[in-house]
Amino acid sequence: xxxxxxxxxxxxxxxxxxxxxxxxxxxxxxxxxxxxxxxxxxxxxxxxxxxxxxxxxxxxxxxxxxxxxxxxxxxxxxxxxxxxxxxxxxxxxxxxxxxxxxxxxxxxxxxxxxxxxxxxxxxxxxxxxxxxxxxxxxxxxxxxxxxxxxxxxxxxxxxxxxxxxxxxxxxxxxxxxxxxxxxxxxxxxxxxxxxxxxxxxxxxxxxxxxxxxxxxxxxxxxxxxx
Amino acid sequence: xxxxxxxxxxxxxxxxxxxxxxxxxxxxxxxxxxxxxxxxxxxxxxxxxxxxxxxxxxxxxxxxxxxxxxxxxxxxxxxxxxxxxxxxxxxxxxxxxxxxxxxxxxxxxxxxxxxxxxxxxxxxxxxxxxxxxxxxxxxxxxxxxxxxxxxxxxxxxxxxxxxxxxxxxxxxxxxxxxxxxxxxxxxxxxxxxxxxxxxxxxxxxxxxxxxxxxxxxxxxxxxxxx
Numbered sequence: 001x002x003x004x005x006x007x008x009x010x011x012x013x014x015x016x017x018x019x020x021x022x023x024x025x026x027x028x029x030x031x032x033x034x035x036x037x038x039x040x041x042x043x044x045x046x047x048x049x050x051x052x053x054x055x056x057x058x059x060x061x062x063x064x065x066x067x068x069x070x071x072x073x074x075x076x077x078x079x080x081x082x083x084x085x086x087x088x089x090x091x092x093x094x095x096x097x098x099x100x101x102x103x104x105x106x107x108x109x110x111x112x113x114x115x116x117x118x119x120x121x122x123x124x125x126x127x128x129x130x131x132x133x134x135x136x137x138x139x140x141x142x143x144x145x146x147x148x149x150x151x152x153x154x155x156x157x158x159x160x161x162x163x164x165x166x167x168x169x170x171x172x173x174x175x176x177x178x179x180x181x182x183x184x185x186x187x188x189x190x191x192x193x194x195x196x197x198x199x200x201x202x203x204x205x206x207x208x209x210x211x212x213x214x215x216x217x218x219x220x221x222x223x224x225x226x
Numbered sequence: 227x228x229x230x231x232x233x234x235x236x237x238x239x240x241x242x243x244x245x246x247x248x249x250x251x252x253x254x255x256x257x258x259x260x261x262x263x264x265x266x267x268x269x270x271x272x273x274x275x276x277x278x279x280x281x282x283x284x285x286x287x288x289x290x291x292x293x294x295x296x297x298x299x300x301x302x303x304x305x306x307x308x309x310x311x312x313x314x315x316x317x318x319x320x321x322x323x324x325x326x327x328x329x330x331x332x333x334x335x336x337x338x339x340x341x342x343x344x345x346x347x348x349x350x351x352x353x354x355x356x357x358x359x360x361x362x363x364x365x366x367x368x369x370x371x372x373x374x375x376x377x378x379x380x381x382x383x384x385x386x387x388x389x390x391x392x393x394x395x396x397x398x399x400x401x402x403x404x405x406x407x408x409x410x411x412x413x414x415x416x417x418x419x420x421x422x423x424x425x426x427x428x429x430x431x432x433x434x435x436x437x438x439x440x441x442x443x444x445x446x447x448x449x450x451x452x
Contacts, residue, residue, distance in 0.1 A: 066370070068378035095364035098371065129355035136359065138321035140366050144292070145324065147373045151413050152294035187377050 002033045002111065011111065014056060014082045016134075017127035025121060032117035036110050044088070044102040051091035053114040057083050060108025061169075064100050065184070074150065074187030076100065077142040078169070085110075086135045092119045093132070150187055158186055159196050160224040163206070163215060173215045228259045228337065237337065240282060240308045242360075243353035251347060258343035262336050270314070270328040277317035279340040283309050286334025287395075290326050291410070300376065300413030302326065303368040304395070312361045318345045319358070376413055384412055385422050386450040389432070389441060399441045 002008065008030070012018045021029065036055070038044055044062060045052065062079040064087070079085055079102075086093075087100040092115060121128045149158055162185060166175050179193045186193070197213065200206045205221055207214040215221060228234065234256070238244045247255065262281070264270055270288060271278065288305040290313070305311055305328075312319075313326040318341055347354045375384055388411060392401050405419045412419070423439065426432045431447055433440040441447060 066374060068374070070378070072378055074377055093363050094360045095367060097367040098374075124352075126350075126352045126355060129352060129359060133355060133359050133362065134320045136362050136366065137319050140362065140369070141321060141323040143366070143369065143373070147369070147376070148292060148294070148324075150373070150377055151300055152296070152298055 001031050002035065003030060007035075007111070010058065011056070014084070015131065017125065017131045020127035021121070021125060025125065029113065029117065029121065032114055034112045034114065036112050038104040038108040038110065040104055040107050042104040044104050044108075045085075045100075051115055052088050053112050053116075054089045054118050055085040056111040056113070057081055057085070058109040058111060060104065060110070061106040062108060063103045063105050063185075065103065066099070067101060072187060073184035074146065075185040076146055077139065078105075084135055086132070086139060089113075089115055089118055091115060092122060093136070155186075155188070155192065155196060156199075156224055159193065159200075160221050162186060163213065164218075164221055164225075167215055167218075173218075175213045175215070176211060177213065178211060227257050228261065229256060233261075233337070236284065237282070240310070241357065243351065243357045246353035247347070247351060251351065255339070255343065255347065258340055260338045260340065262338050264330040264334040264336070266330055266333050268330045270330050270334075271311075271326075277341055278314055279338050279342075280315045280344050281311040282337040282339070283307055283311070284335040284337060286330065286336070287332040288334060289329045289331050291329065292325070293327060298413060299410035300372065301411040302372055303365065304331075310361055312358070312365060315339075315341055315344055317341060318348060319362070381412075381414070381418065381422060382425075382450055385419065385426075386447050388412060389439065390444075390447060390451075393441055393444075399444075401439045401441070402437060403439065404437060 002011070011033070018026070018029075035058075038060070044055070057079050059081055062083075062085065064076045064079065064085070065073050066076065067073045085102065087096075088102065090096040090100075118128075122132065149161075159182070162182065163175065166177065167173055170176075179197065180190045182193045183190045197206060197208055200221075201208050203220065205215070205217050205224075207216055228237070237259070244252070244255075261284075264286070270281070283305050285307055288309075288311065290302045290305065290311070291299050292302065293299045311328065313322070314328065316322040316326075344354075348358065375387075385408070388408060389401065392403065393399060396402075405423065406416045409416045409419045423432060423434055426447075427434050429446065431441070431443050431450075433442055
């Protein structure tokens with residue numbers, strides 16, 4: 001249950017259907033919502049068995065990814081403050097026939113609308129359905145972008161793009177990340193990442209150290225993307 | 227406009243929201259719907275400029291695919307009788323930020339719910355929103371499957387799977403298709419397809435002739451997928 005003024009105003013701001021609910025639906029939702037904490041490194045959700053409901057991120061960082069039988073991964077998108085995770089409620093949606101894994105990258109606080117509550121509201125409220133639609137369309141677009149990248153874009157561009165994004169997320173030119181982790185984000189093998197990073201290093205774009213990658217020349221990195 | 231009994235009963239059967247509309251909405255929809263014909267080989271829809279509305283396939287076969295700047299293609303899914311094409315109405319949906327191309331593979335008859343009509347109904351009808359949601363979830367699942375295949379599955383399995391699917395669609399063991407076309411379906415180069423087909427031929431699985439591929443051994447083809 002949430003009833004603190006701060007919580008309610010955050011929910012009002014981020015769930016665009018909130019103000020369109022009637023009084024009874026709003027009280028029902030306040031009663032149903034639960035605050036949750038997740039520690040960095042935890043798995044928030046994996047596979048369909050675990051259908052807890054809709055998570056709204058208050059603070060933190062979540063990575064959504066898929067994984068093959070042989071353990072190969074590819075990152076689909078990231079969730080930050082004010083983002084809503086729809087696939088932790090995929091059992092509410094008919095026709096969703098795939099699993100998305102969620103890894104907590106930074107300590108995360110989230111609001112959870114449990115499955116049963118979300119289902120009830122979906123069945124009676126047009127604005128809630130519209131919200132679900134917009135969310136799904138937005139995630140669908142993210143995934144299409146990743147797919148186009150993975151299938152159509154050369155690996156130097158993908159890696160340059162990853163390093164730049166990461167540097168923005170971390171707000172730093174020094175990235176603390178292993179080549180293995182990068183390979184998992186981009187759906188490739190560690191050796192492929194190492195080879196390209198070494199090439200970037202000979203070009204003076206990055207400097208490689210144990211466990212860190214320092215971006216030396218943002219301009220050159222940018223030029224790879226042209 | 228549609229008013230023939232046969233048309234109405236087809237629409238009732240395939241659009242699960244039809245019976246949940248009120249009298250006024252139903253008359254409005256009947257007035258708005260247009261019957262369309264497309265010839266094999268035509269492009270039904272490409273890029274966002276062309277947002278004609280929701281197509282419901284009455285008869286025919288459509289291929290949905292994406293294409294890279296350099297012309298590389300990959301097939302996302304096929305639409306057959308009773309399928310609905312949602313991306314030809316993508317301007318109705320917020321947050322859809324990608325383009326899907328639609329190629330007419332066999333002569334096609336379709337009902338079109340024009341964009342403006344579909345938008346109006348979406349804004350006032352919960353069942354229409356639910357329908358959109360289910361459609362989008364279903365296409366999203368198709369795309370996730372294709373992506374997992376393209377990223378995680380070895381090419382022999384993907385090609386074997388393609389040949390089997392095609393043989394079911396065409397209801398024949400002799401497929402009339404070029405290696406170039408197969409490459410476009412699977413998002414790879416023609417040479418890669420030719421090399422694997424030749425390997426299948428030496429294994430006695432297929433027989434290659436000018437412009438056709440004959441499947442000689444369905445069992446062996448099946449075993450590749452295990």
